[in-house]
Amino acid sequence: MNGLCILLVWSAMGLNLMVQGSNSVLGQIADCFLPAVRSAMIKPAGDSCALLDDKDQIVIRDEWIWAAPASQKMTAAYMLIENHGPTEIGLISASSDASRVVELHKMELEDGFMRMHKIDSIKIPAGGIAELKPGGYHLMVIDLNKELKEDDKVTMTLQFTQDIKRTIMLTAKRRGEAEK
Amino acid sequence: MTQGRKMVKQPKSGIVAVLFSVVFLAILTSENFLVAGQLQVNLGSKKENHPVANFSLTDQDGRPFHLTQLRGKVVLLFFGYTSCPDACPTTLAKLSRVYKLLGDDKEKVVILFVSFDPQRDTPSVLKNYLAYFHLNSIGLTGTKGQIDEVVNQYGAKYEIEQSDSAAGYHINHSTDLYLLDQKGELAGRFNYSDGQQIIVDGVRRLIH
Numbered sequence: 001m002n003g004l005c006i007l008l009v010w011s012a013m014g015l016n017l018m019v020q021g022s023n024s025v026l027g028q029i030a031d032c033f034l035p036a037v038r039s040a041m042i043k044p045a046g047d048s049c050a051l052l053d054d055k056d057q058i059v060i061r062d063e064w065i066w067a068a069p070a071s072q073k074m075t076a077a078y079m080l081i082e083n084h085g086p087t088e089i090g091l092i093s094a095s096s097d098a099s100r101v102v103e104l105h106k107m108e109l110e111d112g113f114m115r116m117h118k119i120d121s122i123k124i125p126a127g128g129i130a131e132l133k134p135g136g137y138h139l140m141v142i143d144l145n146k147e148l149k150e151d152d153k154v155t156m157t158l159q160f161t162q163d164i165k166r167t168i169m170l171t172a173k174r175r176g177e178a179e180k
Numbered sequence: 181m182t183q184g185r186k187m188v189k190q191p192k193s194g195i196v197a198v199l200f201s202v203v204f205l206a207i208l209t210s211e212n213f214l215v216a217g218q219l220q221v222n223l224g225s226k227k228e229n230h231p232v233a234n235f236s237l238t239d240q241d242g243r244p245f246h247l248t249q250l251r252g253k254v255v256l257l258f259f260g261y262t263s264c265p266d267a268c269p270t271t272l273a274k275l276s277r278v279y280k281l282l283g284d285d286k287e288k289v290v291i292l293f294v295s296f297d298p299q300r301d302t303p304s305v306l307k308n309y310l311a312y313f314h315l316n317s318i319g320l321t322g323t324k325g326q327i328d329e330v331v332n333q334y335g336a337k338y339e340i341e342q343s344d345s346a347a348g349y350h351i352n353h354s355t356d357l358y359l360l361d362q363k364g365e366l367a368g369r370f371n372y373s374d375g376q377q378i379i380v381d382g383v384r385r386l387i388h
Contacts, residue, residue, distance in 0.1 A: 066269055071308035074347055076265035101346040107266050112371050113337060114267045115352040118345045134270045141265075142347045174312065 057085040058124075058160060060168050065154050067172040070147040076105075076138040077156065077170055080131055083124040090121035090161040091130065098154045100143035107135055121161075150174040233364035235330045237294065240307035240319035247364050253290045254386045255360035256379070259336045261297035261351050262309040267372070271357065272313045277376040278383070279315055288387050291317035294330055296338045296351050298322060334358055334366070361386050 063079035094102040108115045124130040152172040239245040260268035295301035298321050306319025338353035359368035
C-alpha cells in the first residue's frame with residue numbers, strides 16, 4: 001500500500017512538472033488529484049491512499065434556502081449536486097445548524113395534485129447531476145430554531161454514500177424573488 | 181341459461197364502455213383547456229356545484245371574514261398551508277411577480293390564502309407568513325368544517341398524510357389558483373404550471 005502511494009506521488013510530481021502553468025486537460029487532471037497526493041505526502045504513512053478527494057468528486061452549486069419568518073417552523077433548501085466520480089453516489093442524510101432535523105423529500109405533481117414523500121436517498125449517477133429544485137427534490141428543514149431573513153447564512157452538512165461528507169453554506173432568499 | 185345471460189350482458193357493457201369514453205373525453209378536453217392556460221369565463225355557472233359568490237372564514241387578525249367584503253376587487257384565491265415547504269411558497273413567489281407586472285392595477289387585486297391546516301395555522305401564524313411576500317393578501321382560517329366547505333365550493337382537494345417525517349403530518353393538495361371577479365363570481369382557474377403573464381392577462385381582462 002505504501003509502495004503504491006510512493007509510486008503515485010512520484011508519477012504525479014512528474015506530471016506536475018510536465019504540465020506546470022498550462023490549462024490543458026492533463027493539467028486539470030493533475031490539479032484534480034495532486035491535492036490528495038500532497039496531503040498523503042504530509043500525512044504519516046497510514047493505511048489510506050485516497051486518490052480522489054471527495055471535494056473533487058462531489059461539487060455542489062447554486063445552493064439556497066427559502067427565507068422564513070420566526071413563526072414558520074419549516075422551510076426547504078435546494079441545490080445542484082454534481083458527481084464527477086466514476087460511480088453512483090447517494091445523498092443519504094443532512095443536518096443543519098438552523099434546525100433540529102433535515103430530511104430528504106420529493107414532490108410529485110399529478111393532475112394538479114401535489115404530493116410530498118419522505119425519501120431515503122437522492123441518487124447522483126456517475127458523471128451526472130442531481131437537481132434539487134422546487135417541484136422536485138428538496139431538503140426539508142424541520143423545526144427551525146431561528147428566523148431566516150434574506151441573506152442569512154445557514155450551514156448544512158450533507159452525508160453521502162462512500163463516506164463522503166460535505167459542509168456547505170446556504171444563503172436565504174426572500175420569497176418572491178428566489179425564483180425566476 | 182348462463183350462456184344467454186352472457187349474450188345479454190355484452191351489448192350493455194358496450195354501452196357502458198361508450199359512456200365511459202364520452203365522459204373520459206370530456207374530462208380530457210377540459211383538462212387540455214386548462215393546460216393551455218386559457219381563461220375560463222363564467223366557468224362557475226356551467227358547473228353543477230358552482231361556487232356561490234360568498235363564504236365566511238376568520239381572517240389573519242382573528243376577525244370574521246366574508247367574501248362579500250371584497251366586492252369591487254378582483255380576487256386571486258388559493259389554498260395552502262404555512263408549513264408547506266415547496267408548492268405554496270412557489271405559488272406565492274409567482275404571485276409576487278404577478279404583482280410587480282400589474283403595476284397600478286395591483287390596487288384592484290386582493291390575494292386570499294385559505295389554510296388547509298387550522299391546527300398549525302392560527303391567524304397570527306398566517307399573518308407573519310404572508311407578510312414575508314409583500315402582497316396585498318389576507319390569510320384565512322377557520323374550523324375544519326368551515327374550511328372544508330370552501331374547499332368543496334371551489335372543487336379543491338386535500339388529504340392529510342401522517343408520515344414518519346419529523347414534521348409529523350403533511351398535506352397533499354390541489355394547486356389551482358382561482359380568479360374571482362368584482363362580484364365574487366368564479367371567472368377563471370389557473371393551474372400550477374401557468375406562468376405569471378397568463379395570470380396578469382386574466383386579471384387585466386376583468387379590470388379593463
